[in-house]
Amino acid sequence: MTGVPRRRLLGFAGAGVALAGAGAAAGAFATKASPEVENVAAAKVPFRGDIQAGITTPAQDHMHFVALDVKTKSRDELISLLKEWTVAAERMTAGQEAAENGAVGGNAEAPPKDTGEALDLPASALTITIGFGPSLFDDRFGLKDKRPERLIDLPRFPQDDLDPARSNGDICIQACANDPQVAVHAIRNLVRIGFGRVAVRWSQLGFGRTSSTTRDQATPRNMFGFKDGTRNIKAEDTDHLRDHVWVSKEDGPDWLVGGTYLVSRRIRMHIEIWDRTSLVEQEQIVGRTKGEGAPLGQANEFDEPDLHVKGAGGIPLIGEIAHIRLASPEALNGARILRRGYNFTDGSDGLGHLDAGLFFVAFNRDSRTQFVPMQQALSTKDDMMEYVEHTGSGHFAVPPGVKEGGFWGEGLFR
Amino acid sequence: MTGVPRRRLLGFAGAGVALAGAGAAAGAFATKASPEVENVAAAKVPFRGDIQAGITTPAQDHMHFVALDVKTKSRDELISLLKEWTVAAERMTAGQEAAENGAVGGNAEAPPKDTGEALDLPASALTITIGFGPSLFDDRFGLKDKRPERLIDLPRFPQDDLDPARSNGDICIQACANDPQVAVHAIRNLVRIGFGRVAVRWSQLGFGRTSSTTRDQATPRNMFGFKDGTRNIKAEDTDHLRDHVWVSKEDGPDWLVGGTYLVSRRIRMHIEIWDRTSLVEQEQIVGRTKGEGAPLGQANEFDEPDLHVKGAGGIPLIGEIAHIRLASPEALNGARILRRGYNFTDGSDGLGHLDAGLFFVAFNRDSRTQFVPMQQALSTKDDMMEYVEHTGSGHFAVPPGVKEGGFWGEGLFR
Ligand code: HEM
Ligand code: HEM
Numbered sequence: 026m027t028g029v030p031r032r033r034l035l036g037f038a039g040a041g042v043a044l045a046g047a048g049a050a051a052g053a054f055a056t057k058a059s060p061e062v063e064n065v066a067a068a069k070v071p072f073r074g075d076i077q078a079g080i081t082t083p084a085q086d087h088m089h090f091v092a093l094d095v096k097t098k099s100r101d102e103l104i105s106l107l108k109e110w111t112v113a114a115e116r117m118t119a120g121q122e123a124a125e126n127g128a129v130g131g132n133a134e135a136p137p138k139d140t141g142e143a144l145d146l147p148a149s150a151l152t153i154t155i156g157f158g159p160s161l162f163d164d165r166f167g168l169k170d171k172r173p174e175r176l177i178d179l180p181r182f183p184q185d186d187l188d189p190a191r192s193n194g195d196i197c198i199q200a201c202a203n204d205p206q207v208a209v210h211a212i213r214n215l216v217r218i219g220f221g222r223v224a225v226r227w228s229q230l231g232f233g234r235t236s237s238t239t240r241d242q243a244t245p246r247n248m249f250g251f252k253d254g255t256r257n258i259k260a261e262d263t264d265h266l267r268d269h270v271w272v273s274k275e276d277g278p279d280w281l282v283g284g285t286y287l288v289s290r291r292i293r294m295h296i297e298i299w300d301r302t303s304l305v306e307q308e309q310i311v312g313r314t315k316g317e318g319a320p321l322g323q324a325n326e327f328d329e330p331d332l333h334v335k336g337a338g339g340i341p342l343i344g345e346i347a348h349i350r351l352a353s354p355e356a357l358n359g360a361r362i363l364r365r366g367y368n369f370t371d372g373s374d375g376l377g378h379l380d381a382g383l384f385f386v387a388f389n390r391d392s393r394t395q396f397v398p399m400q401q402a403l404s405t406k407d408d409m410m411e412y413v414e415h416t417g418s419g420h421f422a423v424p425p426g427v428k429e430g431g432f433w434g435e436g437l438f439r
Numbered sequence: 440m441t442g443v444p445r446r447r448l449l450g451f452a453g454a455g456v457a458l459a460g461a462g463a464a465a466g467a468f469a470t471k472a473s474p475e476v477e478n479v480a481a482a483k484v485p486f487r488g489d490i491q492a493g494i495t496t497p498a499q500d501h502m503h504f505v506a507l508d509v510k511t512k513s514r515d516e517l518i519s520l521l522k523e524w525t526v527a528a529e530r531m532t533a534g535q536e537a538a539e540n541g542a543v544g545g546n547a548e549a550p551p552k553d554t555g556e557a558l559d560l561p562a563s564a565l566t567i568t569i570g571f572g573p574s575l576f577d578d579r580f581g582l583k584d585k586r587p588e589r590l591i592d593l594p595r596f597p598q599d600d601l602d603p604a605r606s607n608g609d610i611c612i613q614a615c616a617n618d619p620q621v622a623v624h625a626i627r628n629l630v631r632i633g634f635g636r637v638a639v640r641w642s643q644l645g646f647g648r649t650s651s652t653t654r655d656q657a658t659p660r661n662m663f664g665f666k667d668g669t670r671n672i673k674a675e676d677t678d679h680l681r682d683h684v685w686v687s688k689e690d691g692p693d694w695l696v697g698g699t700y701l702v703s704r705r706i707r708m709h710i711e712i713w714d715r716t717s718l719v720e721q722e723q724i725v726g727r728t729k730g731e732g733a734p735l736g737q738a739n740e741f742d743e744p745d746l747h748v749k750g751a752g753g754i755p756l757i758g759e760i761a762h763i764r765l766a767s768p769e770a771l772n773g774a775r776i777l778r779r780g781y782n783f784t785d786g787s788d789g790l791g792h793l794d795a796g797l798f799f800v801a802f803n804r805d806s807r808t809q810f811v812p813m814q815q816a817l818s819t820k821d822d823m824m825e826y827v828e829h830t831g832s833g834h835f836a837v838p839p840g841v842k843e844g845g846f847w848g849e850g851l852f853r
Contacts, residue, residue, distance in 0.1 A: 087619075087646070089784065091793075128664060129730035133718040140714055141664020141729055142647075142782070145657065190789055205501075205619075205646035206660075209784050213662075213793060217714050224791030230646065230784050232501070232619040233556075243559065246620075248627075250542060250555020300554055300631050304547040315555055316543035368556075370503065370623050370644050371785060375604060377508075377638030379627060 066203060068150040072115040074426040075283050076271070079152035079201055080363065080388050081260040084238045087205040088231035088367045089212045090289065090384065092158070092194025092419055093223040100166045104438055106222050110155075110215055111432040120148030123214040140217060143210035151202040153211055155433045156287045156421025161195040171437055173278050175286060175391045176422045182404040182415070191291050191417030194226040199287070199386065205232065227417065229291060231367020231384045238365055244318060244326065248294050248368050248381050249412070251311055252318030255326055256349070258363040269361040269395065270388050280436030283425030288362075288396045290385040291369075291417030297378050299412045310408045312347030320349065332356075348409050351402045360395045362387040382413070392420060480617060482564040486529040488840040489697050490685070493566030493615055494777065494802050495674040498652045501619040502645035502781045503626045504703065504798065506572070506608025506833055507637040514580045518852055520636050524569075524629055525846040534562030537628040554631060557624035565616040567625055569847045570701045570835025575609040585851055587692050589700060589805045590836045596818040596829070605705050605831030608640040613701070613800065619646065641831065643705060645781020645798045652779055658732060658740065662708050662782050662795050663826070665725055666732035669740055670763070672777040683775040683809065684802050694850030697839030699802045702776075702810045705783075705831030708796040713826045724822045726761030734763065746770075762823050765816045774809045776801040796827070806834060 070078045095103060113123040122128050127139025162172035181187075200211040209230070216225055235247045236254030240261050244252040258265045267273075272281045299307070304315060312330070313320055320330035322342035332355055336342045343350050354361050365388065370381040389395035404410060424434045484492045509517060527537040536542050541553025576586035614625040623644070630639055649661045650668030654675050658666040672679045681687075686695045713721070718729060726744070727734055734744035736756035746769055750756045757764050768775050779802065784795040803809035818824060838848045 091787075094791075129718060129728070131718070133722075135717055136715050137664070137718050137721075137729070139664075140662075140710070142660045142662055144660060144664065144730070191786075206782065209646065209782075209795070213710065213795070216793065217711065220711065220715075225787040225793055226791075228784070228787045228793055230644070230786070232623065232644065232646065246556045246558060248554075248556055250551070250553075250558065296554070296627065297631065297634065301550050301634075303549055304543060304545070304551050307551075308547075314543070315551070316558070368620065368623075370642070372605075372644070373505075373639040373642045377640075379505075379630065379639055379642055381623070381627070 066149050067120075067147040068203070069119055069148040070150050070152050072118045072153070072427065073429060076426045077154045077284075077423060078118070078426075079154035079199055080270070080285060080365070080423070081238060081266065082150070082152050082201070083242055083260070084234045084236055084365055085150050085152070085201040085203045085208075086234055087203065087208050088199065088201045088234070088384070089205070089208040089228065090197065090199045090231070090386070091212045091216065091228040092226045093196045093198070093216070093219065094226045095161065095165070095195045095223050097222040098165055100438075102222055103166055106219055107434055108432045109218050111427060113214060113218055114153040114211070114433070115427075117143075117211045117214065118148060118151045118153060120151075123218070140210065140214055142213075143207050146204055146207050146210075149202040149204040149207040151200065151207050151211060153215070154199040154201075154423065156197040156199075156423040157434060157437070158194050158197065158419065158421050160193060168437060171278060171280060173281055173422050175276075175393055176420065177393060179288070179392070179418055179420050180397065182400050184404050184410055184415070185418070186414050186416055187418050188416050191227045191229075193419055196223065197287065197289070197419060197421045205230070229369060229384050229417075231369050233368040235366040235368055235383055236364045238363065247383050248296055249299055249307065249311075251307075251313065251315055252326060253366070254364060255313070255318055256330070256353075258361055265361055266363070268390070270363050270390055272390055276390065280434075280439065281422055281424060285388045285390060285423045286392045287419070287421045287423050288385075288387045288389070288392055289417070289419035289421075290400075290415050292383045292385050293380065293414040293416045294382040295378075295412050295414065296381055302412075309344055310348060312343040312349035321347070346406045346408055348403070348407050351407050352399055356402065357398055360399060362389040362395050362399065388423070480563050481534075481561040482617070483533055483562040484564055484566050486532045486567070486841065487843060490840045491568045491698075491837060492532070492840075493568035493613055494684070494699060494779070494837070495652060495680065496564070496566050496615070497656055497674070498648045498650055498779055499564050499566070499615040499617045499622075500648055501617065501622050502613065502615045502648070502798070503619070503622040503642065504611065504613045504645070504800070505626045505630065505642040506640045507610045507612070507630070507633065508640045509575065509579070509609045509637050511636040512579055514852075516636055517580055520633055521848055522846045523632050525841060527628060527632055528567040528625070528847070529841075531557075531625050531628065532562060532565045532567060534565075537632070554624065554628055557621050560618055560621050560624075563616040563618040563621040565614065565621050565625060567629070568613040568837065570611040570613075570837040571848060571851070572608050572611065572833065572835050574607060582851060585692060585694060587695055587836050589690075589807055590834065591807060593702070593806070593832055593834050594811065596814050598818050598824055598829070599832070600828050600830055601832050602830050605641045605643075607833055608835075610637065611701065611703070611833060611835045619644070643783060643798050643831075645783050647782040649780040649782055649797055650778045652777065661780075661797050662710055663713055663721065663725075665721075665727065665729055666740065667780070668778060669727070669732055670744070670767075672775055679775055680777070683804055684777050686804055690804065694848075694853065695836055695838060699804060699837045700806050701833070701835045701837050702799075702801045702803070702806055703831070703833035703835075704799040704814075704829050706797045706799050707794065707828040707830045709792075709826050709828065710795050711792050716826075723758055724762060726757040726763035735761070760820045760822055762817070762821055765821050766813055770816065771812055774813060776803045776809050776813065802837070
């Protein structure tokens, strides 16, 4: 461990720093987040814009993710809920309470409109991102025709061990912030507003990010101890974002243009087995060195992996089934995804081990040709599969950003 | 929400700042943590001293707590384990890997001696604190005679709903740090070292502290939205620490002098019911205002509660069964405890709600006359009980600090 602080500590204590991000146009996203503000507690990320925040926003340190079942059968109630959520979400990302005078300034004889646990906390770069699952597009709300063809029920992958209680959902909400209490407060207040109309299906707390999403961010490490996110799509890669993340006009449906698809996988990592594997073996499984995170055969983290270079005996240095080969665009007809996952530790497994892992979140433009073949390759060939277990899964269509005066997902109801 | 950052951001980026704390003598603990360093990522808390760190250390933002069952039957193996743990714990609190060249610099053909996920992270004020549960003092290790009289099996309290899978344990280890990945890494590596000798019984991640333990720290909020820790014993209250926390020579047993007793209670909070309660009712249940945290009848958070002042109709402003009255030294023959709890959110409860609450951790000198009567009073009279459910419990004897050349709990084996 070196002395490099995870949160860069700068001579900086100002409030109200706005991070660019959500406001940028989908097709021309080129905002470079300044390293000086990336993780400052007071940072505010604009809620409205052409795209939703929380996708290309510099990945914050903490996440609280919830999947909800809609309980009301009324289309109008669903619409009002989305409108109420939009107001509350915008307020909270600005560092305000869920409603004006929400926690203590309102009618004292009534339940407070904000639950209060973030009262003294700054915005902490909070982003709140919504997505709609396949099940929302059934008969209940007249949305059947709106279901994007690409919003498939994900196939069963080899070795899947999915818990229905950790999978799917009509709606997902991802809250990310540099203070976990701010992220938890956001989800909790949205759930509270939805009381009677939605119920929590599952929720996941992530305590440490596993991906950098801008070139400025130091690459964090996952629970296998490896740097994760090195060759991720970054906010600066505008061509990749256009080609691999944002839904275009040609793709359709209309209501989703400027949106994307979110795939969540709760991946339990059998860390105690991993920890008994030699360093060499770990590095071969991943295809990178553990310390520096360099591709095997190269010296530095950001060197391009050379998938052809061979070592002794003509064996490729990055093995035929190394994780980074199987998941690489080179092996997948150019397919890429934007990863934005978090580490988790959910108590113990009842069998003497910690229940730890990676809450994998990825965004892509067409899961059928990006995430699915990638996970298909990994789940059939990747040696890493011996150490992991996919225990939860979700697939959600993430609408574009909210325009002035608009509300979350309004295009769905036009 | 105001612009006051939770982590005070100062023009300060130095590494290796040592926080005083563990080194001070138990009876004369008078160290005042400087606000300038309290939450700096690079802060290092000394591991050795007369008392263990992690009790009066300024409460860090995150906690990972584990309870372990000892699987070996050999006293010698238990002793070696405690020695190995001591080395690793001291290293990690200094911001180092669990072993020299642990993650990547050792023999590449062997499993690494450090799991690597904290490789680039600074010490983050990590403290690691050990405690021994009643079950350790059975026949297995010849420790029967060493069991402190005060280390009782906690009684069953009214409304207890304890899950054995979240309760008790032979050994507990509490890791607190300002970066959750650092705390999780510490526990995970100690568990790894113990492989075959100990098994994880339960573990709990806390994402936000609920108590301040020094006068400099802003009081954090719990999941009911109230400031928590206002009238806690603080590191500066040397008389209270002597009278209510540290085991003295007269108390005995010898091996525990300078130690204390830790009580853990996993308290599920039914936040969705609480959130439907009016502000007035919430404040009456607690006995304090929600915004400022002032005792009812007073203006400011740190005003002394006046338990006698009456309002309209001669009814006490702080009700007869207000939480802060029932738990006050005035109501409990002067009993006080040092609280050092954390908020948690563990996914959902399968019934449509978040599984959130308070992981209550308290230190006291004699749980029989401090925690037990307090919890007895609360569990029979406190209206707050309608909103909470105690789902886990633990009681541990926390040995004194580790001297130079010594190891965790060595007094036990003399
Ligand atoms: C616990 C499970 C996983 C772990 C520990 C893990 C770990 C890693 C690591 C260490 C890297 C190298 C650094 C980097 O470029 O980010 C990597 C790369 C990558 N992983 Fe994973 N991964 C996991 C699951 C997945 C899954 C489920 C997918 C998608 C289906 C995936 C897709 C990728 C991709 C696309 C890359 C970049 C490949 C390249 O172009 O070099 N990973 N992963
Ligand atoms: C979820 C459960 C609990 C919640 C939400 C809660 C909340 C609070 C709050 C808001 C205060 C006032 C501020 C302060 O002085 O810290 C307080 C005070 C206190 N609580 Fe709790 N508490 C809980 C459980 C417990 C338990 C289990 C105990 C011990 C058995 C306890 C002991 C105390 C004590 C000793 C005080 C200070 C009383 C005084 O001297 O003014 N609390 N608690």
